[in-house]
Structure formats: C-alpha cells, structure tokens
Amino acid sequence: MTMPQILIFAILTATMALFLWGRFRHDIVALLALMACVVAGLVPAAEAFVGFGHPAVITVACVLVLSQGLQKTGAVDWLARTVLPREAGRLTSMAALMGLGALLSGFMNNVGAMALLMPVAVQLSDRLELTPGQVLMPLAFGTILGGMTTLIGTPPNLIVSGFRAEAGLGHFAMFDFAPVGVAVALAGVAFVALIGWRLVPARKASGAEGFETASYMTEVRMPEKSKAIGLTLRQFEDEIDDSEAQVVGLVRNEVRMTAPHGGRRIREGDILVLKADVETLAKALAVFGIKLEEQDPSSEKEETTKAKTAKDKKTAKAKADEDPEEEDSKRDDEIVLRELAVLPGSSLVGRSASDLRLRTRYGLNLLAVSREGHPPKARLRTLKLKSGDLLLMQGPAEVMADFVNDTGCVPLGERALRIPDKRMAIIAGAIMLGAVGIVTAGLLPAAAAFTLGVIASMLLRTVPPRQVYTAIDWPVIVLLAALIPVAGAMQATGAADLLARFLVETIAQGNAITALVVIMVTTMFLSDVMNNAATAAVLCPIAIGIAAALGVNPDSFLMAVAIGASCAFLTPIGHQNNTLILGPGGFGFGDYWKLGLPLEVIVVAVSIPLLLIVWPL
Amino acid sequence: MTMAIGLILAILLVALVFFVTELVRMDLVAVLVLSALALGGRMTPAEAFSGFPTPP
Numbered sequence: 047m048t049m050p051q052i053l054i055f056a057i058l059t060a061t062m063a064l065f066l067w068g069r070f071r072h073d074i075v076a077l078l079a080l081m082a083c084v085v086a087g088l089v090p091a092a093e094a095f096v097g098f099g100h101p102a103v104i105t106v107a108c109v110l111v112l113s114q115g116l117q118k119t120g121a122v123d124w125l126a127r128t129v130l131p132r133e134a135g136r137l138t139s140m141a142a143l144m145g146l147g148a149l150l151s152g153f154m155n156n157v158g159a160m161a162l163l164m165p166v167a168v169q170l171s172d173r174l175e176l177t178p179g180q181v182l183m184p185l186a187f188g189t190i191l192g193g194m195t196t197l198i199g200t201p202p203n204l205i206v207s208g209f210r211a212e213a214g215l216g217h218f219a220m221f222d223f224a225p226v227g228v229a230v231a232l233a234g235v236a237f238v239a240l241i242g243w244r245l246v247p248a249r250k251a252s253g254a255e256g257f258e259t260a261s262y263m264t265e266v267r268m269p270e271k272s273k274a275i276g277l278t279l280r281q282f283e284d285e286i287d288d289s290e291a292q293v294v295g296l297v298r299n300e301v302r303m304t305a306p307h308g309g310r311r312i313r314e315g316d317i318l319v320l321k322a323d324v325e326t327l328a329k330a331l332a333v334f335g336i337k338l339e340e341q342d343p344s345s346e347k348e349e350t351t352k353a354k355t356a357k358d359k360k361t362a363k364a365k366a367d368e369d370p371e372e373e374d375s376k377r378d379d380e381i382v383l384r385e386l387a388v389l390p391g392s393s394l395v396g397r398s399a400s401d402l403r404l405r406t407r408y409g410l411n412l413l414a415v416s417r418e419g420h421p422p423k424a425r426l427r428t429l430k431l432k433s434g435d436l437l438l439m440q441g442p443a444e445v446m447a448d449f450v451n452d453t454g455c456v457p458l459g460e461r462a463l464r465i466p467d468k469r470m471a472i473i474a475g476a477i478m479l480g481a482v483g484i485v486t487a488g489l490l491p492a493a494a495a496f497t498l499g500v501i502a503s504m505l506l507r508t509v510p511p512r513q514v515y516t517a518i519d520w521p522v523i524v525l526l527a528a529l530i531p532v533a534g535a536m537q538a539t540g541a542a543d544l545l546a547r548f549l550v551e552t553i554a555q556g557n558a559i560t561a562l563v564v565i566m567v568t569t570m571f572l573s574d575v576m577n578n579a580a581t582a583a584v585l586c587p588i589a590i591g592i593a594a595a596l597g598v599n600p601d602s603f604l605m606a607v608a609i610g611a612s613c614a615f616l617t618p619i620g621h622q623n624n625t626l627i628l629g630p631g632g633f634g635f636g637d638y639w640k641l642g643l644p645l646e647v648i649v650v651a652v653s654i655p656l657l658l659i660v661w662p663l
Numbered sequence: 664m665t666m667a668i669g670l671i672l673a674i675l676l677v678a679l680v681f682f683v684t685e686l687v688r689m690d691l692v693a694v695l696v697l698s699a700l701a702l703g704g705r706m707t708p709a710e711a712f713s714g715f716p717t718p719p
Contacts, residue, residue, distance in 0.1 A: 099715040493712060494701055501698060504691050511688050 050539040053086045058536065058584065065576035068619065072577045073521040076528035088535040097527035101217075101493035102204035106526060107518045108496035109198050112478050113154035114517035115508040121471040122150060122162050130166065136174050140184060141239035143170060147185050148192025148231050152199045153478060155519070160189045160623040161389060161456045164630065168458045178458075179631030180246045183641060184238045186623040187615055191234045194612040195227035196220060197485070197492060201526060202582035202611035204492070206604045208530070209586035213600065220486040225660045226605060226653055233652045234645055245641040249632035265297075266336050268316045274334040280308035286322075286331065292426070294411040294440060295319030304381050305409040305441055321413055382443045383413075384450075385458045387630045390433040390622045391519060392454035400427045408449050410441035418634045434618065434628030458630055474508040522579065529583040537587040546591025558598050558663050562606050563654060565589055569610025570646055574620040582611040602661040609653050615642030674699050 061079040064070060070078075080097075083089040097103060116122050129146050131138055143163065150159035163185055171181040193200030197207060197220045207218040268275060274282055279293050296306040297317035312318070388394050394402070399412045415422055415429060416436040422429055431437075437455070439446065450457055481499035485492045503509040509517060536542045554561035565585065573581040585607045593600035614620025616639045618628050624638060631637075674696055681692045701711040 096713075099712040101712065104712050104715070494698070497694065498698055501691065501694055504688075511691060 047544065048539070050086075050088055051541045051544060054083070054088055054536050054539050054541045057082045057086065057088075057532070061532070062572075062576065062584075065580060071521060072580065073524040073528070076525045076532075076580065079532050080528040083532050083535050088539060089531045094531060095527070097530035098523075100208060100527065100530050101211075101491060102201070102208040103523055103526045103530070104493040105198060105204050105496050106201050107523055108481075108493070108500045110155055110158075110519055111500045111503060111509055111514055111517045112474075112481065112496065113158040114513060115474040115503045116154055116478060117158055117162055118513070119467055119470040119474040119508050121475045122154075122159075124468075124471055125150070126163065126166055136176075136243075137239055139170055139174060140181065140243060141235060143167060143181070144184050144188030144235045144239060147188040148195070148235060151189040151192035152195040153482065156189045156193050156200060157390070157519075157622045157626070159192070160186060160626060163189075164387065164456050164626070165458055168630070176243075177248045177632070179249050179627065179633055179637075180243055182627040182631045183246045183633070183638070184243050186621075186627050187238060187641070187645060188231075188235055189623055190612060190614060190621055191231040194609055195224050195231055196482075197223060198482075198496070199223070199227075200612055201522065201579040203608050205526070205530075205579055205582040206586055206608045206611075207492075209533075209590065210601070210604055212534075213590055215600070217491060218604075219488065220482060220492070223605070223608060226609065226656045229656055230609060230649055230653045233648055237645065237648050238641065242641050242645065245644065247633070247637045247640065249634075249637065266318050266320060266331060268312055268314055268318070269335060270314055272314075272335045274312050274336065275314055277312055278308060279306060279310050279312065282312060282318075283308075285333075291320045291322030292411065292413075293318050294321045294413065305405045305411045307406055321411070380443055381440060382446060383438065383440050384446050385630075386437045386439055386450065386455040387458055387626060388431055388433050388435045388437065389454045389456060390625050391521065392433065394431045394453050394455065395433050396430055398428050398430050408441065408445055410439050410445060410449060412437060413440055414438040416629050416632065418628055418632070433622075434625045436629030456626070470508050473506050474503070477502050477506070477508065525577060526579055526583070529580055533583040533587055536584070537590070542587035543591040543594065546588050547595050549588070550592055550595045554592075556596070558596050559654070559658070561592050561596060562602060562657065562663075563650065565592060565603055566606040566610040566650060566654070569607050570613045570650075573611045573614045574616040574642075576620075578611045578614055578621060582607055585611075598663040599661060602657050602663055605657055605661050606653075609649065609657075613646050613649050615639075615645050617642075670703055671700070674703070 057079055060082075061075060064075040064078070065072060080089065080094060084091055084094050126146060130142050134142070143166065147159055147163050150162070164182065167181045167185045168178045171178045174181070190200075194203070197203050197218055203218075203223055211217045274285075277285070279296070283291065283293060294305065296303045296310065296319065298313065298315075404410050404412055412426065415426060415431070415438075417432065417434075436458075439449075441449075446457075449455070477499050480502075481495045484490050484495040484498070489495070490498070500509075500514065504511050504514060549564060550556060550561055553564050565588070569581055569585050572585070586604065589603035589607045590600050593603045614624065618624045618633065618635060618638055627633065678692055678696045681687050682689055687695075697711055697714075
C-alpha cells in the first residue's frame with residue numbers, strides 16, 4: 047500500500063465514523079473530508095471545488111426547485127385527489143397511497159413528496175382505523191422505493207450516473223433505472239400493502255391522544271388583592287415555574303386574547319388560561335391566593351368566552367372521536383389547534399420555544415411536544431426541538447399558516463387537499479414533464495435540461511424568484527459537492543481498486559454474482575446509517591474497481607449501488623423521510639427494522655436476478 | 664467578424680441591457696446568458712457549469 051492510499055483510507059474511515067456518530071451535520075463532515083484531502087495533497091487545491099459544478103449536483107439543485115413549483119402550485123394535491131380512492135378497503139387505499147408516493151418521488155425530491163402526502167396519510171389512518179404510524183411508515187418506505195425508478199428520482203442515481211460518465215461510458219439515460227427500479231418498487235409496495243404494514247408497531251403516540259396525559263388547560267380568575275396583580279405575565283410564569291405552567295390566554299373585559307404578550311401586567315378580575323399539570327399548579331397558585339376555577343368554566347363565564355373555552359378544553363383533552371362539526375365552523379380569525387411535524391432542515395431545529403419567542407413574535411402557544419412517542423423530560427419552554435418532533439400548537443389560523451410557511455413544518459390531519467391556482471399547477475406540471483422529456487429524448491444532458499426548467503419556472507412564476515434559493519436544500523448540495531472529489535481521490539490513488547481486489551479475492555472468491563450481492567448489501571447497510579448520496583459516492587469507485595478486477599460489465603455493479611443506496615429502511619437516521627415520521631408515528635429507533643428488514647431482503651431477492659437479466663455481466 | 668463573435672456580442676449586448684434596466688433579476692439574466700450560449704453551441708453543457716466552482 048502506498049502512502050496516498052493509506053492517507054485516503056484513514057480520511058475515509060474517519061469520515062464514516064463521523065457520519066455514524068451523527069454529532070456534526072453531514073455537510074460539515076463532508077467539507078472536513080474534502081479539506082483533509084486537500085491538505086494531504088490527495089486532491090489538488092485547484093480542483094477541490096469542481097464538485098460544485100458537477101452535473102449531478104446542478105441537477106439535484108434544479109430538481110429541488112422544480113419540486114417546489116409542483117408543491118406550491120397545488121399540482122401534487124390535484125394528482126392526489128385524482129389518484130387516491132375516496133372509499134376503499136385497507137389494501138387498495140394503502141397500495142394507492144404508497145404507489146402515489148413512489149410515483150411522485152420518482153420525479154421530485156423524496157422529502158417533498160413525503161411532506162405533501164403526510165396529512166393525507168394521517169387522515170387515511172383515521173378512516174382505516176389504524177394508528178397514524180401504521181400508514182406513515184409504509185408511505186415513507188414507498189417514497190424511498192420510488193426514488194430508484196428514474197435518473198432524477200434521488201441523488202444517488204445522479205451520482206452513479208456521474209461516475210459512469212467519468213469512467214468514459216457516458217451518463218445513464220432518464221429511464222435506464224426503470225426496468226429494475228420499477229419492478230423492485232412494485233414488489234416492495236405490494237409486500238407492504240399486503241402483509242408488511244402489520245409488522246409496523248402500533249404506537250399510539252401521535253395525534254391528540256399522545257398529548258392527553260401530558261397536561262391540560264385550566265382557568266384561574268385573579269381575586270382582589272392577589273399578590274400576582276401588577277406582575278407581568280412573564281414574571282408570573284417565572285414565579286410558578288415549578289409547575290411548568292404556561293399562560294396561553296387572557297380574558298379581560300370580556301375580550302379573549304390568545305398567546306398574550308409576556309409584558310402584559312395582570313389586573314384584578316383577569317381570567318388567565320393556564321396550561322399546566324393541575325396538582326403542582328394548585329400548590330404554586332396558593333402562594334398568590336388564587337384558587338383554581340372549576341374544571342368546567344362555562345357555568346360562570348360570559349357568553350363570549352364560553353363557547354371557545356369549552357372547545358379549547360375539549361380539543362386539548364382530545365377525545366379520540368373528535369367532533370366533526372368543528373372543522374366546518376372554522377373561520378380565518380378563529381383560534382385553532384394544530385399538530386405540526388418538524389421537517390429535517392426546518393429553522394426550528396435546535397431552538398427552543400423561548401429562543402423562538404413564539405408568543406411575542408407570532409402570538410402562538412406551544413402546548414406540547416411529542417418525541418418518539420413520549421412527551422420529553424425537559425421543560426417545554428427550554429426544550430431544544432429536533433427534526434421529527436410533533437408539536438401541538440394553538441393560535442389564530444392565519445398566523446399558524448404563516449408560521450408553517452416560515453419555519454418548514456408539516457401540519458397534520460387538518461389540511462384539506464386543494465388547488466390554489468389551476469393554471470399555475472398545469473404550467474408547473476408541464477415544465478417538469480418538458481424537462482424529463484428533453485432528457486429522455488436525449489436532446490440535452492439532465493443538468494442543462496433541468497436548468498432550463500428552472501429558468502422557465504422563474505419566468506412563468508410557478509416558483510417566485512425569491513423562493514428559488516430557499517427551495518434548494520443546501521446541506522445536501524454541499525455534501526455532494528464536497529464528497530465527489532474525495533471519492534475521485536479514492537479512485538486516483540488506486541485505493542478503490544485495492545479494496546475492490548480485496549473484496550473479489552476474499553469474500554466473492556472471483557464469483558461475479560456473489561460480488562454483486564456483496565456490493566448491494568454493503569451499500570444497503572451503509573445507507574441505513576449514513577446519508578444515501580454519501581454512500582453512493584464512496585461505493586461507486588469500489589463498484590467500478592470490482593467490475594474491472596473481474597473483467598465484467600460495470601453497469602450491473604453501478605446499478606446495484608443505486609438500488610442499495612435507496613434502501614434505508616432499518617433506522618430513522620438512514621433517510622430524512624424516516625426521520626420525519628418519528629414524532630407523528632410515535633416511533634423509536636428500534637421500530638423501523640421490523641418492517642425494514644423483510645423489505646430489504648425482498649429488494650435483494652427481486653433486484654439481483656433482474657440486474658443479471660437487464661444489465662448482464 | 665465571424666458568426667460566432669457576432670452571436671456572443673449580441674448575447675452580451677442583450678444581457679447588458681437587462682442588467683442596466685433591471686427588468687429581470689440579474690441571477691436570472693446570467694443563467695439565461697449561460698443557456699443561450701449552451702444552446703447556441705458556443706459551449707458544451709459540461710463547460711456551461713464549470714463557472715460554479717471559481718477558485719480565487
């Protein structure tokens with residue numbers, strides 16, 4: 047082994063260890079790996095950033111923008127309404143939802159497709175009398191399976207295509223992935239819809255039920271001469287800190303305020319709406335000479351407050367059979383309760399309710415958080431939010447909608463499918479189809495065709511120019527751009543060939559089919575614990591090396607890497623879509639493999655024979 | 664003046680007009696110029712994106 051080979055192995059081992067550890071975000075790790083290669087002299091400094099101009103990276107960014115157009119114009123909602131059956135049994139409904147998820151993620155980014163269909167899935171779980179998780183996990187797996195069907199379906203496919211081009215064999219065509227990918231996706235969807243969903247643990251954590259035991263709302267009226275009079279609400283909250291109470295509303299002069307500003311001073315006769323654990327609260331409030339109101343306040347309250355208070359209480363306590371009339375009575379200015387799932391990459395991640403100043407800035411109350419099925423131990427106000435958390439929030443409907451847009455959350459359960467603008471939806475759909483068509487016909491390479499699509503989206507305003515840059519998931523772009531030269535260095539130093547020869551001689555014993563299985567299973571395993579694009583970038587040079595060592599067709603091996611990289615079904619960290627359903631599904635780390643492992647076995651069983659037929663060795 | 668020089672000068676002139684009048688955002692103008700050059704056959708698509716990593 048030469049010195050450069052030792053260095054690149056050391057850097058890669060450290061990089062993978064950092065990916066597995068998960069302490070630092072994957073784009074930081076990738077940049078570190080790149081800089082280590084530059085310092086070690088493995089990647090020339092002048093070529094360190096060529097990854098940013100790599101066609102795969104440009105295409106990923108463009109697909110993200112076009113996906114945004116499909117989402118914002120309502121094109122996907124229209125498709126969902128057309129495709130999904132309104133009244134159907136479990137099998138049909140489940141298969142239709144997963145099929146739609148797979149179809150969408152074949153052409154847009156997987157997380158985007160998932161986020162759009164999550165509310166539909168939660169509604170469906172209600173109709174099918176399943177827990178939300180039992181529909182969400184099949185949907186997440188369906189969208190991941192769908193990614194393997196086209197060139198643009200998921201970043202690993204573009205990476206694989208890029209490595210093929212660099213090896214002098216040219217890019218893969220748009221639907222080169224389809225023969226094996228579609229068959230595998232169909233087999234996967236059929237398995238999950240028929241049998242698989244029964245393997246999903248029935249966790250009850252999502253929905254309002256999960257919040258029931260955490261705490262509930264209560265009201266207190268400020269008596270004369272209470273010590274609390276004159277304090278600001280913020281001071282008052284600090285005083286009763288032990289009970290973790292929050293002032294979520296204030297009734298003064300028969301006017302009700304939701305999420306009152308923390309600087310307001312308490313006056314005599316005010317009614318405070320508190321969200322707290324009652325037993326500890328009673329003790330805390332006794333200090334101020336306040337007694338808890340009766341749990342049902344309607345008997346003594348004014349007409350105006352009665353209806354809403356009763357409703358708040360009812361929804362917060364959340365009987366499983368929620369009142370259907372409530373939906374109809376909603377108006378724009380009305381106070382609503384919403385469950386929001388925190389998307390990976392949301393601006394909420396890593397911040398707490400008090401960091402965000404939810405009440406002052408938005409006038410919203412954060413009532414509860416559900417994480418992996420349980421309310422977290424930490425205090426609500428200082429709890430750092432994570433992706434996959436489920437938040438229960440209360441506030442005016444309009445403000446809530448703004449908040450959802452600003453922060454990157456997915457509202458669950460309440461969102462009805464709709465078409466905001468039919469003309470725009472058609473244009474957005476046409477742009478996507480046009481770009482796909484140009485690539486399929488071989489008129490332009492994917493990067494150029496999808497850049498044209500982005501220009502069209504900007505000019506025709508299906509994606510407002512302002513939103514073009516926010517639509518792009520920059521951490522993924524940086525990750526790809528940084529890892530491509532690193533993977534290139536692995537090839538240039540001969541480290542990839544060394545590893546490939548080792549695998550061929552020891553495990554595969556010179557048998558090409560065994561080698562194919564080994565490379566696919568290795569890819570799957572790595573993809574389960576680290577980012578799928580990173581996995582593809584690391585394994586492509588090895589795949590090409592193995593094919594060269596055996597003297598067989600590299601395409602079979604590259605396709606095996608593409609399939610394997612899209613199989614992150616064992617853990618919640620393998621794919622963003624798995625992370626996203628952690629809170630809403632009430633899942634824990636160990637809940638994924640029960641459905642994921644059989645699914646991965648099926649993927650290998652179906653794809654290996656097909657690979658040998660479609661891409662013969 | 665060859666056809667190629669004429670084409671490039673024409674594209675640059677149009678771009679300049681857009682940059683000055685600010686009818687369209689400048690990032691969009693720049694990408695449009697890029698596409699015009701790529702479609703006009705003045706550049707291979709691979710060259711078209713080589714501007715994204717610009718080392719100092």
